Amino acid sequence: MKAYLKAAYVRVSRLLHHTPLSRVRWVASLHNWLYGRLSFGDRVSVGGFRLYVDPRDRTIAKKIALYGGYEPFLQGVLLRHAQAGTVVIDVGANVGLHTLPLAGKVGKSGRVIAFEPDPENHSLLLKNLQANGLLSRVTVYNVGLSDKGGGALLYQSAANRGGLSLRPRTLTPPSARPSLPSRFAWPSAMTCSESSPPSPWSRSTSKAPSRS
DSSP states (O other): HHHHHHHHHHHHHHHTTTTTGGSSSHHHHHHHHHHHHTTTSSSEEEEEEEOOTTTSSSSSHHHHHSOOOSOOOHHHHHHHHTTHHHHHHHHEEESTTHHHHHHHHHHHOOOOEOOOOHHHHHHHHHHHHHHHHHHHHGEEOEEESSOOOEEEEEEEEOTTTEESSGGGSSSSOOOEEEEEEEEEEGGGGGOOOOOOTTTTTTOOOOOOOOOO
């Protein structure tokens, strides 16, 4: 029975997508409530990749589950510019929605350097790279980039697990929970050397943690 309800929910969601009705507040609230109740889980498929997501997310994970993707135009632009053997920098990699196809595009001779300051998103990013066999092509740093190094408390939107800000009032919805303290690195200090990453950065290219 639940499978039929989920199928009907997805069908109605796609019909309402990008329509004025979908922007009505009570409709959006009901839509989010039903998404949570129907339990879409923590795994989705997009573009041929398996993606682990945070089931609490009501933005990126929800849109992938319902519409089959997120920011397809942006991803298309990125993939047109990435070539085999090149180095691509992904700032704010989140759980790897763009990191995975970029790693596939640059190939074994290329490299993606990904930065993600939120610890939970960083863990999912590593898990997704490992699940898709792309961990060896990506260097992951658990830091954000700033005009100066140091640490700061990031705030995370309750509806968008990728929505992070130093100022909680800038988030939507404005009620946001503090993320764990995050570190920031100064990009001009960056080096692409695989053997000696900058000491203030946490580099992760090995075993991904399991959250299954």
